[in-house]
Amino acid sequence: DTGVSQDPRHKITKRGQNVTFRCDPISEHNRLYWYRQTLGQGPEFLTYFQNEAQLEKSRLLSDRFSAERPKGSFSTLEIQRTEQGDSAMYLCASSLYDSSNTEAFFGQGTRLTVV
């Protein structure tokens, strides 16, 4: 088990460009989460999936953000028409939906810089 994997680790993009991030969860985990973290803040919830179903999306998330998890395996997070305010660390986490244990494990994160 190699843990949660995110790609790329770093991304620099020009304002207005679209970017896509990938997350590969721990293999047996059926829940997958996306968070965003800026300096000095805790991770901020964006969205989460159970298998391929997107169960919740943050109301703070604009329509420029979209996430998918086809076939309930890896997930992608796309940001369209990036803005400088989108610069942050984007974190993916996964967990196994089990009433007795709900521990979530994070990937290394993707650091996005919008210039």
Place this chain on the structure above:
Amino acid sequence: QKEVEQNSGPLSVPEGAIASLNCTYSDRGSQSFFWYRQYSGKSPELIMSIYSNGDKEDGRFTAQLNKASQYVSLLIRDSQPSDSATYLCAATTSGTYKYIFGTGTRLKVLA
């Protein structure tokens, strides 16, 4: 009102001392609580989970939960300089398994 609150610190303790980190939460229906450690520029790393009232020990770490007071704490015994990091408290919201994080407490262990 923030759903999970932590003192941002920094909390400074001498090497070998006990570090005590605290967290309060607002959702009475929260069932699961977690402590993560985050080094600067890295992603959060899970240290402890706790689901029922009382203490849970794992090595040098002890998590404490008091649901009546809506309070979670983390004790680090024999603190080491390598423990210097930001500690994030998280709780799952009632009815879902969405994790809500506090802003974190920065811990400095002085050699």
